[in-house]
Amino acid sequence: MSTSGTNAPYHHGNLRQALLEAALVLLERDGEAGLGLRDLARAVGVSPAAPYRHFASRAALLEALAVTGYRRFTEAMEAVAASDTLDPATAMGRTYVKFALDNPNLFRLMFSPQLKRDKLPGLRMAADAAFRTLRHVIGGDVRANRVAALAAWARVHGLAVLLLDGQIAIEAGEDIEALVTEIIERR
Numbered sequence: 779m780s781t782s783g784t785n786a787p788y789h790h791g792n793l794r795q796a797l798l799e800a801a802l803v804l805l806e807r808d809g810e811a812g813l814g815l816r817d818l819a820r821a822v823g824v825s826p827a828a829p830y831r832h833f834a835s836r837a838a839l840l841e842a843l844a845v846t847g848y849r850r851f852t853e854a855m856e857a858v859a860a861s862d863t864l865d866p867a868t869a870m871g872r873t874y875v876k877f878a879l880d881n882p883n884l885f886r887l888m889f890s891p892q893l894k895r896d897k898l899p900g901l902r903m904a905a906d907a908a909f910r911t912l913r914h915v916i917g918g919d920v921r922a923n924r925v926a927a928l929a930a931w932a933r934v935h936g937l938a939v940l941l942l943d944g945q946i947a948i949e950a951g952e953d954i955e956a957l958v959t960e961i962i963e964r965r
Contacts (some may be wrong), residue, residue, distance in 0.1 A: 785951055788907050793822075793824065793828065793831075793832065794832040796797045796822055797818055797822055797829055797832055797839075798842060798843065798846055800814060800817065800818055800821045800822045801818050801839060802846070802884065802962075803821075803845055804818065804821060804841060804882065805819060805884060805887065806882070806883050806884045807959040808880065809883050810840065810882065810883060810887055810890070813836070813839070813840075814836060814960060815829045815830065815833065815835075815836055816838060818839070820901060822886070830889065840887060840890075840891060840892075841887050841898050841900065841901055842891065843875070843884065843887060843891070844884075844887050844888045844893055844901055844904070845900050845904045846909065847884040847885070847887065847900055848882065848888055848901070848904035848905055848908055849904055849907075850872075851877050851908055852904070852907045852908045852911055852953065854873050854877055855873060855874070855908060855912065856871045856911050856954060858873050858874075859914055861913055863962065865963075866915045867915055867930060867961065868962050869961055870911075870912060870915055870930075870963040871930065871933070871934040871937075871956070871958075872959055872962060874935070874954070875902055875934055875937055875938045875941065875962075876936040876955075876958075878938035878939075878941070878942060879938070879942065879954075882942050885942070886942070888905075889935075900919075909931070912927045912930060912931060915922040933962070937958065937961055937962070941954075941958075
C-alpha cells in the first residue's frame with residue numbers, strides 16, 4: 779500500500795503559515811494569475827479542501843499574502859528607521875525600491891487596485907503601519923509630515939514601478955543601487 783504524500787494523512791503544526799509560504803513562492807514564480815488554492819494544496823501536499831480551512835476563497839488568500847507582504851515590508855522599513863544612518867529618508871527609499879525589485883509580484887499584489895483596502899480592514903492596518911513608519915522618519919508637524927511622506931512615497935513608488943516595468947534602462951556596467959540612491963537623493 780502506498781503512503782505517498784497525496785494518500786497519507788497530513789499533519790502540520792501550522793498549515794496556514796505553510797500555505798502562505800508556499801503561496802509566496804508560487805506568486806513570485808508564476809505571478810498572481812498562476813496562483814490557485816488547488817495548486818497551493820498540491821504544492822504543500824494536502825487535500826484540495828485543506829486550504830479552504832484557512833482561506834475562504836482565492837481572494838482571501840490574496841489578501842493574506844498582501845498583509846504578509848506589508849508586514850515584511852514594514853519590518854524592513856522599521857529596521858531602517860531604528861538604524862543610526864545619517865539620512866534615514868534616503869535609506870528608507872532605497873529599502874523600498876529594493877523590496878519591490880526583490881519581490882516584484884508580491885509588491886504588485888500589495889498595491890493592486892483589485893484589493894480594496896477600505897473593505898479589507900486587516901490589509902488597511904498593515905498598509906497604514908508601513909506609512910506610519912515613513913511618517914515617523916520624515917518628522918515635522920502633522921500636515922507637513924503627511925504631505926512630505928506622500929511626496930517621498932510617490933517618488934520611490936514611481937521609481938520602483940518604472941524599474942519593475944523596464945521603463946528605466948540600466949546601462950551596461952551601471953550599478954542599480956547607486957542609481958537608485960542618486961535618484962532618491964536628488965530633491
